[in-house]
Amino acid sequence: MQTSTLTHLMRRAALFLCLALVASLWLAPTAFAQPDPEAMKERMAAQTDTLVKKLDLTAAQEEPVRAILAESNDKRMKLRDEARASGSFGSMRESMTKLNEETAMKLGEVLTEEQMAIYKKFMEEQRGRRGGRRGGF
Numbered sequence: 001m002q003t004s005t006l007t008h009l010m011r012r013a014a015l016f017l018c019l020a021l022v023a024s025l026w027l028a029p030t031a032f033a034q035p036d037p038e039a040m041k042e043r044m045a046a047q048t049d050t051l052v053k054k055l056d057l058t059a060a061q062e063e064p065v066r067a068i069l070a071e072s073n074d075k076r077m078k079l080r081d082e083a084r085a086s087g088s089f090g091s092m093r094e095s096m097t098k099l100n101e102e103t104a105m106k107l108g109e110v111l112t113e114e115q116m117a118i119y120k121k122f123m124e125e126q127r128g129r130r131g132g133r134r135g136g137f
Helices: 002-031 037-055 059-086 089-108 115-128
Strands: none
Touching: 037 059, 037 115, 059 089, 089 115
């Protein structure tokens, strides 16, 4: 009777392992899939719209702010593509930090101090949503 129970448990364990292997092979392509560039652009555009609303920009501020953020988004996409191609994500982190600083400096020329505080808070919230990873727009 004990041999029968042991055999039964071994069969169940083997079945479980097979199912786990099949599930991992089925899910692996989605886990390592490259992000869709169009979806990323849409997400960045939505973030820009949200930020523009939060900043309560004047008519004179909106165009330059959108231009600064669009330029930043384009550079960010290029940096990600270059990092994926080279496999060098460490240098991307440095470049993203520099890009964030440049973007903040350009926005500082257009925004009021109060709006800059809102911008900085928004960026911190975005970092929090990404699990503390650096980056931004």
